[in-house]
Amino acid sequence: MTSLLASPAGGPLSGRVSVPGDKSISHRGVLFAAMSAGSCRLTGVLDSADVRSTIEAVRALGAVVLATGRRDGGLDLEVTGWGATGPVRPSGPIDCGNSGTTARLLMGILAGWDVEVSLIGDESLSRRPMSRVMEPLARMGASFSPAAGGTLPLRVCGGRLRAIRYEMPVASAQVKSAILLAGLRAAGRTVVIEPAPSRDHTERLLPGFGVGVGRDAGERACWVDGPARILPSDLSVPGDPSSAAFLAVAALMVPGSAIVLDGVALNPTRTGFVAVLQEMGARLTTSVDRASGAEPVGSISATYSSSLHGVTVAADRIAGLVDEVVILALAATAATGITRFEGVGELRVKESDRLQAVQEGLSALGATVRSGQDWLEVEGPVRLHGGRSDSLGDHRLAMTWAVAGLVARGPVTVERWDAVDVSYPRFAHDLAQLQDGSRVG
Ligand code: S3P
Numbered sequence: 001m002t003s004l005l006a007s008p009a010g011g012p013l014s015g016r017v018s019v020p021g022d023k024s025i026s027h028r029g030v031l032f033a034a035m036s037a038g039s040c041r042l043t044g045v046l047d048s049a050d051v052r053s054t055i056e057a058v059r060a061l062g063a064v065v066l067a068t069g070r071r072d073g074g075l076d077l078e079v080t081g082w083g084a085t086g087p088v089r090p091s092g093p094i095d096c097g098n099s100g101t102t103a104r105l106l107m108g109i110l111a112g113w114d115v116e117v118s119l120i121g122d123e124s125l126s127r128r129p130m131s132r133v134m135e136p137l138a139r140m141g142a143s144f145s146p147a148a149g150g151t152l153p154l155r156v157c158g159g160r161l162r163a164i165r166y167e168m169p170v171a172s173a174q175v176k177s178a179i180l181l182a183g184l185r186a187a188g189r190t191v192v193i194e195p196a197p198s199r200d201h202t203e204r205l206l207p208g209f210g211v212g213v214g215r216d217a218g219e220r221a222c223w224v225d226g227p228a229r230i231l232p233s234d235l236s237v238p239g240d241p242s243s244a245a246f247l248a249v250a251a252l253m254v255p256g257s258a259i260v261l262d263g264v265a266l267n268p269t270r271t272g273f274v275a276v277l278q279e280m281g282a283r284l285t286t287s288v289d290r291a292s293g294a295e296p297v298g299s300i301s302a303t304y305s306s307s308l309h310g311v312t313v314a315a316d317r318i319a320g321l322v323d324e325v326v327i328l329a330l331a332a333t334a335a336t337g338i339t340r341f342e343g344v345g346e347l348r349v350k351e352s353d354r355l356q357a358v359q360e361g362l363s364a365l366g367a368t369v370r371s372g373q374d375w376l377e378v379e380g381p382v383r384l385h386g387g388r389s390d391s392l393g394d395h396r397l398a399m400t401w402a403v404a405g406l407v408a409r410g411p412v413t414v415e416r417w418d419a420v421d422v423s424y425p426r427f428a429h430d431l432a433q434l435q436d437g438s439r440v441g
Pocket residue numbers: 023024025027101171172173174175177198199322323346
């Protein structure tokens with residue numbers, strides 16, 4: 001078990017870094033390539049524990065993955081997929097580690113094949129709800145044997161599927177993607193309707209693999225027509241905006257900072273946190289400078305912002321910033337007034353109960369935080385004090401406590417720091433580089 005000492009003595013942040021590859025796009029790139037009938041070259045794939053879980057999973061299911069490490073810490077992959085012959089029965093259970101995306105998207109992919117596969121995961125993943133995926137996939141014709149409570153470990157028994165029209169009770173890109181991927185094996189049109197817009201990487205990326213995806217933004221609906229063949233395609237993975245959010249908030253909060261984060265995916269379904277911080281008065285801008293396949297890519301500039309103020313974030317915006325609520329809550333400790341997040345109950349079923357964790361963790365550092373079953377309020381401004389903060393094995397909490405240590409009166413020791421390996425193993429390295437940048441400048 002490792003810990004990290006994050007201290008205000010590090011000084012301002014300056015300079016530029018490229019954040020690692022996007023986690024959601026990396027998972028999808030590996031999975032779609034594994035499903036394809038041919039060889040795909042994926043560049044700039046995130047090298048993290050979660051994506052490694054997906055790579056090992058597709059290998060166990062018969063795809064061939066050749067991986068080369070890049071100098072920037074990412075991975076280049078050559079993936080040869082199983083195509084029309086489908087996945088093979090793996091020799092044992094597939095370990096999804098900490099990764100909800102691996103487990104849920106695999107359930108959708110396996111649902112349409114005549115295989116039986118057991119999925120297992122770590123303690124956190126084994127607590128997370130899977131009925132939200134099993135229920136629609138069972139309607140399509142797959143069957144599941146989960147643990148009591150509808151969680152992992154579970155066995156997927158795939159088979160012949162029928163197309164469905166499904167109104168999702170929760171806005172979740174993982175559920176939406178699982179149904180669309182199952183729909184590729186069902187005869188007819190599979191339609192998914194979301195209660196609020198969630199990240200749309202599956203819809204954007206599948207056409208590159210030869211699969212048309214219909215969309216009606218007004219109705220928040222998307223669909224695929226099956227059965228569909230997945231063709232090989234190359235993919236370059238842009239930087240992860242969710243990872244960028246932690247460095248951006250650090251720069252907004254540490255006096256004297258000014259940084260630029262390059263090569264970030266600026267897909268509008270992921271940049272909700274940018275809009276919220278701008279509404280709070282942050283000196284934060286984005287600039288799209290190219291398209292990487294179907295994803296807009298550019299830079300995020302963040303400058304120390306001394307006059308942040310509280311805002312209310314309505315429930316229908318949460319799916320667009322679901323992974324950033326904890327770091328936004330930290331930013332809110334520096335804002336004058338109340339920052340309120342509505343409809344954030346989903347945070348209770350992430351890698352940890354993030355609502356409870358953020359309330360307890362920020363309060364322990366001196367913040368004023370209130371929460372209910374599905375809302376969170378932070379009242380500021382308050383200067384945090386140092387202390388010991390536990391990641392609870394949750395990567396986004398680990399990085400939030402590390403940023404808290406940069407702005408608190410005294411250092412913060414982040415316990416179970418190694419959780420950061422799930423999405424941003426080089427976080428401390430990139431942060432140190434930005435701190436060095438300011439010393440050199
Ligand atoms: C993800 C979707 C989100 C997000 C997760 C990645 C994805 O989960 O929290 O980190 O890649 O589809 P939900 O879809 O369950 O909200």
